[in-house]
Amino acid sequence: MKALLLYPLFPQSFWSYDRPMKMAGLKSVIPPLGIITVAALLPPDWEIRFCDRNVSLETDADWDWCDLVILSAMLVQKPDFHALIQKAVRLGKKVAVGGPYPTSVPQDALESGADYLILDEGELTVPKFLEALAQGKTAGIFRSIDKPDVTTSPIPRFDLLQMSAYFMMAIQFSRGCPFNCEFCDIITLYGRKPRTKEPSQTLAELQTLYDLGWRGSLFIVDDNFIGNQRNVKRFLRELIPWMEQHNYPFTFITEASVNLAEDDELLQLMIAAHFYAVFLGIETPDHDSLHVTQKVQNTRNSLVEACSKINQAGLLIYAGFILGFDGERTGAGDRIQAFVEETHIPQPMLGILQALPNTALWSRLQREHRLVEEMHTTATGDQNALMNFIPTRAIAEVAKEYVEGFWMMYEPAKYLRRSFQQCLNISTSTNEQTMKLPLGKGLHVVAQLIWHQGIRRPEIRGQFWQQLWQILLKKPQALNIYLFLCLTGEHFWEYRVLARKRITEQLGYDPLIVSGLRENVKQRSEESVIESKISQTFSYSASRSNQN
Structure with missing residues (x-):
């Protein structure tokens, strides 16, 4: 079998870092770990070609050569994913698809013409697909309600990657999360x-x-690296001597729940293993909203103190925040901004709540007849999309707080000040844990930064040089992290313009959305309550339409 494995394009998004990647001479932030793991599950006698379309495009010769096209995609990759399925169908190629997006919404892939849907986790469903192929079956949907033992998962086919094109590499240690956040599809x-x-x-x-x-x-890439604290400590205790024996070739970043701050031993092990950063799902400083969304683990202790402790242990903090929870009080966006300034989190990922397919939130809103199918999250797949359900406060109010919050948090001077202060707060050990650019990229990036922020931008030029000098004097160990934050600021200063544009366009008068909202309202028993909320949105949208 000749199989062409393709990874679809990403649109410009919060994490795409488009401009910094170009400045560093790179193509993409991280490689697609899922599809190269699937490649390792395929028979050894198959011929395989792989293209991450975010790095380089496949050729016409690749399409002519293959018998089978295999695609994996997340929600955000929807447009290119469907375009590739349809191209394969036109060329008479069999198509197999998998990944989070087809697993959550399989009907979409079927409607585009996919032949084989390899859903859920590949360790269990790829063998079913291969068995069907051996039996000559020309189509099929392969699922498993069981969860595989990941100790049987093969080493991903890292050899298929153009490694020099990526900012960082990726591995996975665990799958699953012990918590029960209502909005989460993990x-x-x-x-x-x-x-x-x-x-x-x-x-x-x-x-x-x-x-x-x-x-x-x-x-x-674990969605919660510390979900199984016993096993993660076992891993870290073996990782530390391996890193020392190999002269510390890597530094690590991961995602974790905020209760990381409650375990001193775990923090110490992560620092000793050369972790330099962690992404925390904070969501909101409002405890009532955290209870509504069942993220009670974030209410046990002060979130500000938790961030401070993780910072002081030696980790740079990234964090996610959400607007639009049920019962949310006016000013939630302002409170998130205040929290971000107090904790000096450089890159807060602010989004508007989306009901993802098959989550507890999706099911509840479906029961309450509050889902608006025409607005579902795959329309843009990014954080800057309006909610796909009827909220408990005006959509226009939530949208305004989102746009203002994102715009203000990524105002260049504020962003650089937070980055500077976060780096000063990081405790650094003797064995430095820091962000590392791929070999040969560092000098080029520094030269680009000096040009763009130290010379070309008069509004931040003085601040750039002053803060750089202070970092060199007070915390030279954090220099790499600080320069990286400066570099990625170039992305966010452009992206905030795109985020504002996307939200503004969605708030425009759209008959399809209006129709969908009205139809959903008719199905509800408490119709009058929601009608008042919708009327606020309609009047706002109509006034914008008249102005335009």
């Missing part, structure tokens, strides 16, 4: 019982990357 996709690989298994993946020549930062 527990729907991967379950609430975190499953982990063996330490030796993960070290073998790191050794593979090391042998292929990778040196630099590495993203452990």
